[in-house]
Amino acid sequence: MTKHVTHWIDGRAWEGAAERHGDIHDPATGAVTGTVDFASVKEVDDAVAAAAAAFPGWRAASVAKRTTVLFAFRELLNQHKDELAALIVSEHGKVHSDALGEVARGLEVVEFACGIGAILKGGFSESASTGVEVYSLHQPLGPVAIISPFNFPAMVPMWFFPIAIAAGNTVVLKPSEKDPSPALFLADLWRRAGLPDGVFNVVHGDKVAVDRLLEHPDVQAVSFVGSTPIARYVYENGTRYGKRVQALGGAKNHMVVLPDADLDLAADAAVSAGFGAAGERCMAISVLVAVDPIGDDLVARITERMAGLKVGPGCLPDSEMGPLVTGVHRDKVTSYLDAGVTAGAELVVDGRKHAIGGAEAGIDTANGFWLGPTLFDKVTSSMSVYTDEIFGPVLSVVRAASYDDALALVNSNPYGNGVAVFTNDGGAAAKFRDQVEVGMVGVNVPIPVPVAYHSFGGWKASLFGDTHAYGPHGVHFYTRTKAVTQRWLDPSHGGVNLGFPTNA
Ligand code: NAD
Numbered sequence: 001m002t003k004h005v006t007h008w009i010d011g012r013a014w015e016g017a018a019e020r021h022g023d024i025h026d027p028a029t030g031a032v033t034g035t036v037d038f039a040s041v042k043e044v045d046d047a048v049a050a051a052a053a054a055f056p057g058w059r060a061a062s063v064a065k066r067t068t069v070l071f072a073f074r075e076l077l078n079q080h081k082d083e084l085a086a087l088i089v090s091e092h093g094k095v096h097s098d099a100l101g102e103v104a105r106g107l108e109v110v111e112f113a114c115g116i117g118a119i120l121k122g123g124f125s126e127s128a129s130t131g132v133e134v135y136s137l138h139q140p141l142g143p144v145a146i147i148s149p150f151n152f153p154a155m156v157p158m159w160f161f162p163i164a165i166a167a168g169n170t171v172v173l174k175p176s177e178k179d180p181s182p183a184l185f186l187a188d189l190w191r192r193a194g195l196p197d198g199v200f201n202v203v204h205g206d207k208v209a210v211d212r213l214l215e216h217p218d219v220q221a222v223s224f225v226g227s228t229p230i231a232r233y234v235y236e237n238g239t240r241y242g243k244r245v246q247a248l249g250g251a252k253n254h255m256v257v258l259p260d261a262d263l264d265l266a267a268d269a270a271v272s273a274g275f276g277a278a279g280e281r282c283m284a285i286s287v288l289v290a291v292d293p294i295g296d297d298l299v300a301r302i303t304e305r306m307a308g309l310k311v312g313p314g315c316l317p318d319s320e321m322g323p324l325v326t327g328v329h330r331d332k333v334t335s336y337l338d339a340g341v342t343a344g345a346e347l348v349v350d351g352r353k354h355a356i357g358g359a360e361a362g363i364d365t366a367n368g369f370w371l372g373p374t375l376f377d378k379v380t381s382s383m384s385v386y387t388d389e390i391f392g393p394v395l396s397v398v399r400a401a402s403y404d405d406a407l408a409l410v411n412s413n414p415y416g417n418g419v420a421v422f423t424n425d426g427g428a429a430a431k432f433r434d435q436v437e438v439g440m441v442g443v444n445v446p447i448p449v450p451v452a453y454h455s456f457g458g459w460k461a462s463l464f465g466d467t468h469a470y471g472p473h474g475v476h477f478y479t480r481t482k483a484v485t486q487r488w489l490d491p492s493h494g495g496v497n498l499g500f501p502t503n504a
Contacts, residue, residue, distance in 0.1 A: 002032065002033055002034045002035065004035055005024065005034060005180045006037045007201075008188075008200075008202040009046050009050050009201050009202075010046075010050035010201065011196075012197070016043070018037035018038060018039075018040075018043075020038040021037055022036045023035060024091055024179070024180065024181070027322065027323040027324065027325055027326070028358065028368045029364060029365060030369060036177055036180045039212075040208060041208065041212045044203050044216065047172045048172055048213075048219060049218075050197070050201055051170035051171065051199070051201055052142070054170045055142050055169070057196060058165075058168060058196060059169075064117075066116070067117065068194075070110065070162065070165070073162075073189055073190060073193035073195070074107065074111060077103070077106075077186075082100070083185070084099075085099035085100045086315070087181050087182050089322070091153070091180070092150065092153060092280075094280070095321065096315060096317070098276060098277055098314075102155040106154050108451065109159055109162050109163065109474075111452065112452040112453055113165070116163070120475070122135060128485070129503035130504055132503075134485045136481050137482040137484065138167070138475070138482075139168070139481075140167050140169040140478065140479060141244070142169065142170070142218065143171070143219055144220055144478065145172050145213040145216075145223070146160045146161060146171060146222075146223045147222065147225070147226070148174070148183075150179050150280075151277070151281060151282065151325075152281075153175055153179040153182040153183065154185075157173050157175060157183060158186075159223075159469040159474070161200065163470060163474040164223075164478045172201045173203075174203050174205065175202065177204060177206055178325055180204050183204075187202050214241060221243055221244040221245070221477065221478065222234060222238040222245045223477070224238075224246070224247040224248065225282075226248075226250075228415075231247035232247070234247045235464035244477065245464070246463070246464075248282075248469060249415075249461055249463060249464065250389040250417075251282045251286075251458060252286055252386075252387075252413055252415045252417075253284060253286055253420075254413070255269070255270055255273065255288050255419070255420040255446055256406045256407075256410065256419070256422070257270075257291065257422045257423075258423040258428055259291055259292070260428075261294075261422040261423050261424065262424070263298055265422070267298060267301035269285075269420070270285060270302055271302055271373075274373070275320075275393045278322055279392045280391055282417055283418045283447045284391075285420065286390060286394065286395060286396065287398055288395060288396070289397075289409060290397055290399055291400050291401075291405075292401050298397075299375070299377050299397055302395070302397075306349050310357060311355070311373070312357025313363050318357065321373065323370045324369045325369065326369055333391065333392030334352065336385050336388070336392075336394055337351070337374060337394070340383060340394075344380075345383055346378045347375075351393055352371065356368070371392060373393045376395070376396045378399065379397060379398050381412070403428065407432065407435055407436065415460060415461050417458030417462035417463075418439075418440045418458065419440070419441055420441070420447075420448065421433075421436075421443055423443075423444070429443045429444075437459060438459060439462065439463065439468070440456065440458065450471065455468035455471035455473035456469045456470055456471070
């Protein structure tokens with residue numbers, strides 16, 4: 001029995017017959033487990049029309065009413081997090097504990113949005129001029145679109161929609177076609193939480209759906225997360241149609257290890273951040289910069305840890321790392337192993353040789369999308385294993401002669417999503433924090449994803465637009481400010497005066 005995943009429009013599953021479909025796989029076995037409908041322009045238009053029709057009522061609902069629904073959604077999400085995590089595992093492949101972590105980080109944003117009243121309250125100035133009051137309102141935009149990637153099918157949409165909805169907007173989500181079911185699970189939780197029909201809609205599909213959302217005149221804003229070429233495309237086209245756009249792109253995250261660092265803790269962090277979710281995280285560490293003279297020692301400690309990693313189906317409690325998302329992606333990632341060797345890098349650990357679990361539980365992984373953890377040493381900045389975002393379990397070690405060389409390497413990289421420095425020298429860490437040209441910095445923290453009340457975003461080719469995701473930036477993105485200047489007239493205000501109003 002295979003499943004059939006379709007759109008969610010105006011509070012219910014779509015009942016039409018789609019002209020185009022995509023396959024859904026279980027990445028652990030490679031089996032096709034279902035199909036997903038791909039939206040045509042008509043379905044996207046229907047979803048936007050539902051969002052537009054729901055907007056006046058939702059916008060007019062009091063903050064108290066809106067947050068009551070958000071609190072109910074929060075409770076339901078918490079109650080059903082295991083089911084949601086299992087759904088993520090079945091389509092994405094990541095291990096269950098990691099999927100639960102993804103849900104927890106999304107839940108954080110829901111909780112932040114539950115307190116939207118405190119953030120939307122605006123500012124008030126009494127007696128800005130004599131007898132004149134000035135205040136600011138933060139009003140919702142209308143229907144907004146969210147376009148999300150495969151690697152966090154629940155968390156990335158939740159970076160955006162809790163705040164968009166809490167602020168009074170309505171939403172059309174276009175999730176990745178590779179793992180589409182979590183979005184529908186979330187839509188149903190919204191229904192059960194009491195969200196009015198049409199406030200949250202989901203359309204599945206590909207470029208056809210994305211292009212229509214970008215050009216649709218009723219879509220007011222677009223939040224995108226995905227690879228850099230598509231992020232740039234979405235930013236350029238969305239803004240061309242006059243929309244607000246925040247487009248978060250790809251990454252190549254460095255972890256710089258200074259010679260004074262505790263090498264065991266640094267090796268633990270490099271392995272955890274390099275191979276968690278099989279490297280399919282936009283904040284994964286893909287480049288380790290070892291500052292002389294610790295390179296050989298650090299590589300040895302990392303190699304030792306990699307040998308013990310349990311790679312296997314994400315549904316098994318012992319598995320620490322699962323498969324890649326598709327066969328095509330696995331083949332692309334694997335091609336970098338040969339490319340690195342040809343370019344002269346040292347292949348210290350070849351992930352193709354790593355044992356894959358599953359047989360003990362009767363799971364046949366022979367056709368799954370597997371590649372074990374891989375380590376390259378002596379990588380240089382001109383090699384494709386360094387220049388390209390591989391988005392898989394491939395960690396490249398670059399040797400740097402000094403702190404300055406390490407910093408220059410990070411700052412010359414076109415991406416600027418996340419970076420980490422490992423050191424016990426507070427002065428060196430502070431200098432690095434100030435000088436590095438990256439949006440999210442970890443000091444002895446390998447994956448510095450900010451908490452929900454700060455904002456998430458990279459610099460340079462990792463983000464197009466000027467607004468980061470969630471936190472204060474999220475509220476700013478989903479509202480527009482109106483400044484009101486008012487006075488209550490009395491006879492002393494009479495008289496014609498053509499001069500420009502000044503304050504007194
Ligand atoms: P992707 O760019 O292939 O797809 C992202 C979204 O764009 C999907 O919904 C997809 O259907 C759509 N899309 C794909 N091709 C398109 C096209 N030609 N025209 C219009 N829309 C298109 O990304 P992915 O493979 O799903 O996700 C992995 C990428 O996302 C990595 O590059 C990763 O670094 C990035 N990512 C970035 C962040 C961040 O916060 N910066 C977070 C997560 C993932």
